[in-house]
Each structure stands twice: as C-alpha cells, then as structure tokens.
Amino acid sequence: MKTKILLLAAMTFTLAGFSQKAEIKAADKALKGGDAMAAKSSLESAASLIEAADDKTKGLYYFLRGKTYADLAKKGDATAFSDAATSFNKLIDLEATTGKAKYTDEANQHVASLVADLVNAAVEDNNNNKYKEAGEKLYMGYKLSPKDTSYLYYASSSAVNGGHYEDALKYYDELKEIGYDGGGVKYTALNVASGEREEMDQNQRDLYVKAGTHSDPLDEKIPSKKAEIVKNMALIYSQLGQDDKAMEAYKIARADNPGDVNLILNEANLHYKLGDKDKFKVLMAEAADLAPENADLHYNIGVINMEQGLIEEARASYKKALEIKPDYVNAQLNLSTTYVNEGNGLIDEMNELSTSRKRADLDKYDELKQKKDDLFLVAASVLEDALKVSADNQAILNQLKNIYGALGDNDNFMRIKGLLEE
Template identity: 30%
Template sequence: MKIRLLLLFMLSFSVSVFSQKKELKTAEKSLKKEKYTEALEQLKVVDPMLADMDAKLKEKYYYIKAKALRGDGKNWKNDKPAARAYKELIEFEKENNLKKYLKEAEAELQKYVQKFAASGSKFYKEKNYKNASFQFETVYALSSRDTSFLDNAALSAFLDKDYDKSIRIYKKLLELGYTGIATQYRAKSAINGEYMYFSSQKEMNNQVVLKAATNPEVYQTESRAGDVVKNIALSYIAKGDEQGALKAIGEAKKLYPNDYTLIISEANIYYKLGDNEKFLEGLRKAIELRPDDPLLFYNVGVLTLEQGYIEESIKAFEKAIELKPDYADAYNNIGVAILEKTKPIIEEMNENLSNFKKYDELNEKQKVVYKEALPYFEKTLELKPQNENTLSTLVGLYELLEMYDKQKEMKARLDAL
C-alpha cells in the first residue's frame, strides 16, 4: 500500500513539473514572438503552481514576467511594474545563488532607476512637485541604497503641501539612520576653472591624467540628519499642527540648539498659542545668535509688526538699517509701522463726528503721525525709484497733508510706470 501511495505521489509530481515546464515554454514562445500580453496571460496559468516550482523554473518564470512587462519599452505605464519585476528576479536569484539572468536584470533595473531619477528631476525643475515626489520615492523603492532620493521625495512632498507625506518620509529616513553624508569627487576644469563633478575617483583621475582637469579633490558632504529632523518640524508648522510642531522642534533643537529657523518658528507658534512671553524670548534669542545680520532684524521687525508690537518692530527695522543703510524695505516698514499709530486716532475720530472741536484736534494729531511716517516712504522711493506701492502711498500721504504739488508729481511718476 505504501509503495502504491509513493508511486501515485511521484506520478502526480511528474505531471505537475511537466505542466509547469509546458506552460512556461508556451509563455516563452509568446515572448520571443513579441506577444507580450499573451505571455503574461499564459503566466497566470502558472501562478497557482509557483509555490511548488523548483528554483530554476521559478527563475525562468520571473525572467519571462519581467521581459513581458517591459515589452518593447515604449509604454511608460509598464515602467514601474516592469522595474519591480526585474527587482523581484534579482532578489530571487541572489537568495537562491542563481546567476543566469542576474547581469541582464541588474542592467535593466539600473536603466529604470536612472529613468525615474531623471523624470523626478525634470518634474522638480518644472515645479510639478507631486509627480517629482512620486518619481523620487519610486527610485528608492527600486534601489534602497539611494536614500538621497527619499530625501528628495520628502522635500518635493513638502513643496507640494502634502505635509503628511513629507512627515512620513522624513520619519522613515530617521528610522533608516540616514545622514546624507556622501563622498564627492571634483576637480577644476582646465578650460574655464569651474568645478567638474565625477561619479568615481577613477573617472576624476582619468580627466586629470588627460589634463582636462586640475586640482582633484575627494571630500565628504555634511550630515543631513539634523536638517531631516528640522524639516519634520517645519512640516508640522506648515500643516498647522502647533503641538506636533513644538514636539518636533524640541527634538530638532537637541541637534540644532541654536538654529535660527527653529527658534523663530517656535517663537511664532508660541504667539499663536497666546504665550507672548515665550514669543518675545524666542526673538531675543535669535538676535543674540545673529547680532550683525540685517535680514534677521528685518524678519524680527516683520514678525513683531504682524503681532502688533509697533515700537519693538520699529527698533528692529532701525537696527536692520544701521547694519544695511540702503535697506529700502526696512525704511518702508518703519513707515508702515508708524502709520499703525493712526488706527486708534481714526477710531476716536469716528466716535466724535459731531464734536467738531475734538474731531479737528484728532485730525491734527493724525497729520503729525503722517508727517512722522513721510520721510521713511520718501527714503524708500529714493532707494527704489520705480516702486509702484511706494508711489501710491506717497500720493495718498501728500494729499492728506495738503502737499498738492508733491502729490501731482508722484501721480505723474506713477502714471508713467
């Protein structure tokens, strides 16, 4: 009885192997005839038998599948499934110590990796960040050693305002221990002295030997780990998740305790949460870090002006001008900040429309503020003679101050633009 059962099993196994070989041969014939859809349909018959196949038949199955999906290479919709199929073939061969199709498969996969990378770069340059992120993430999915493309995918998602995706990818980079540190090879062109970058030291050395390049260098790029943590925080900020942002900023500040962007961002969040003390504390810390940076003082001025701290904003803009005397935007914003002082005066005027004496007093008080602001707008125009907004502001101020000749002059200059 046992002999009979064994015999039946062997017969069954033989029939199964024969069937697998037959179907694979049929699919292979279709592939050779470039009937790619037929080959894929025939492989579907083999799918249920895959678990029982021996390694060499499976190897052939994965190869036919990859080639059939690739087809003539003209249908871009097949690129991703074909690339995945080649990756699957490579992984299977390596796991089973097989090499029959390995070289070809690796070459084909590399072509797809380069294609998706180039496509991602093209989309990025076109500011099509959604597709750029998708393509860069695909590069990493196909070639996990290319973690820098995952970094590109996260940045593209951020620029596409898909903050959940950027957070997800940046967190994945942290889990992978990504640093972004890479070895770079560069030398100066013998023709124009500009830097030329190479993919390997051998390639660079060849150009030096040929005297096409000089001053060869091998150097390491700086770590991106801190920037990744920082970008998670910025994604939470952009998303409007204040608590998530504060938590992420706390993590980022462990690596970058004196990072200006983080400190300013944290300060702004505290303002939104109603914590003015921590808001101003953050701004003071930023100034400590960059006491000679006019842009920092300008940004502090903008933030404090937006939050209603008029005197603090004027001081910040004045400091920006002290450090950069031709800072037109800082002059303009001092004028804007001074004009903010007219708001309570105008409100009081509206409450005293029938009290002519009081109204006239307030009107004169308002003119004093306009006169105080006027020189800053005039200085802005001196530095930016074609600025339409400044010209419009001056037209209005000269009218309010009854300086009609100056108003006429500004109006003519505005009309001439």
C-alpha cells in the same frame, strides 16, 4: 473506488504541472524571440499554480517574470517596474533560502539595469511634473539597491515638490530610521582630454591624477541633510495640522543645529500660527542676534511689537531694518504708521475737551493738537525720505497724501495728489 479517486486527483495535478511547465517554457521562448507580451501571457497562465511548484520551477518562473516585466518597463510601460522588482526579489530570496543560486548573479545584473531605468524614468517624471510617480520610482530603486540611500532622499524631495505629503513623511521616516546623513565629500578632477570636471571615488580620482589623465583634484565638502529632513518633516506636520508633531520635530532639529536661523524662523512661525506671539518675538530676536544684517527679521519683530502696542520697540525694529535696507517700503510705511497711530490715539481725548469752556481744558486741547500734528509731521517726514528712493511708490504717496490732508496742509496735499495723478 476511493483509490481511483485519489489516482484521478494525482493525474489531474500532474497534468497541471505539465501545463505549468509548458507555459513557462513558452514564456522563455517568447522572451528570447523579443516578444515580451507573449511571455507575459504565458507566465500569467502559469501563475495560479506556481506556489505549489518545486523550487527549481519557481526560480525559473520568477526569473523569467522579472526579465519580462523589466523588458516591458524599458519599452515604456511604467506599471511594469513594480512587477519586475518584485519578481527579481522573490527569486533572489528563494535562491538564498535553498542555497542554489542558479539565476541570482544574472538577476542582480538585471536589477542594476532596472534601477538605472527607474532613476532615468523618475528624472523624466520630475521634468514632466509627475512628482508622485517620480517618488515611487525612486523609492523602488532604493528598495532594489538599499546601498543607494540617496534615491530615498530624492524620492522624498519629489513627493514634497508635488505636495504629496503623506508619501514624503513615509520616505523621511525611513531616512531617519536608517540614519541617513547625506553629507560627505565629493571628489572631482579635470579630465585632461575633454576639459570636463568629473566626479568619482577618491581612490580612482587619485590614480587618474597620478597617471596624468586628470588634473586639478578638488575635494568638495557636502553638508549633512539631517537638519533639512527634520525641518521638512516639521513643515509637513504643520501643513497637515499636526502641530504637536511639528513642534517636536523642530526641537529635535534645533538641538542638533542650534545656530540654524531658518529652523528658528520656522519654529517662530509655528508659534505665531498657534497664537503665541510672545514666543514668536523671543525666537525672532534670537534669530536677529544670529543674523543681525537680515532686514526681514527686524521688520517682523517690529510687526509683532506693533500688534502688541509696543510702539517704541516697533519703531526701533523698523529703523534697524531701514538701516540695513534703506528702500524697504513696508518698513517705511509701518514706521510712519506708528506715528500716525500714536497721533490718532490723542483724538478721542481732544474731542472730549473740545466741548469744555474751561481755560485749562482749552489749553490742554491745544497742547494735544500740537502733539498730534507733530507726530503726523514726523510720519510725513519718514515718507518724504522714502520718496527719495521710491519716488513713484503708490502706497507711500497715498499714505502721505492722507497725512497732509489730516494736517490741513493743502499745498503738500495737492503736490502729492499731482504726483499720484502723474
């Protein structure tokens, strides 16, 4: 009885194997007939027993499955890319292990075609703002063709554009692991027949130029992308609230690129976010030394000095910004405000003296009032100069009207009021 049970089990297994091979054969026939959906159905029927099959059957199964899903992907099924890639990779790994590369060469050709389809689909996804899908396709393209590391870089860019920061970090981490640089030289030449500039490798370009089919060869240096990658990682860490990791990323990036003003500014902004305004000011000054003609840098240094009560330093920074950019409205307004604030700071002391009957106190009051008015007049002068280049700026006009009102200068108050009403 025991022998019969074993024999029955063996017969059942043999029948399953026949059924499996029949399904694979049916899939092959359907695929040759252009019916990828029928091929997919047959392969799904064979899938449950494939792990127990012999290597020859497995190889054919993965090969047909890769071709089937690649065909479905080409026909618009975006979900099929992953199955096609997985199947071709399993086939190639299997044949590398067994040493019998029956389908590997053809599979590699399909993989190359699949990578091209993935990249084209990713471009379309990006154009349609489907950034996550684009990133995933480009990442898959990189996994299928690891030599094309730029696909991984563009996958990270797509993820960043879509705000998919966790995905972007994953891609960036992998770029760091493989030592991606992204720099190099782009070799181009002018196609004599078409008049179009074409990019190619250096040897091919030089041969074409020598043959006369191309002219005007150019070597264009492409800068390294390492600093950009670390900077973006730092920005993402900051966005995700992982400020310690962001700070560490900036340190690494700045060690490699000490003169990169944008890196300094981003690190400065992180210190500002964390409440370290002193460090922010130091870094902004460092950036200003590297980019002395950047008006925004001087303006921001002025803002921080102003917040910290360093009025003279703030004024110097605003004046520097205005030297570079005379119509910098915010710098004009803030410079004027430094004088108004200083004048307002005298009012409390004046109020205390205003109730005194002592001659010395009354003289002191008059002295402080004159000083306040003088400061307000300087503030007004700054904005009058600003009106010469920004005649209809509402913020300037409103602040100027308030200053003249505080001075009791009715003529100028009404003049500015009229300009506002115009």
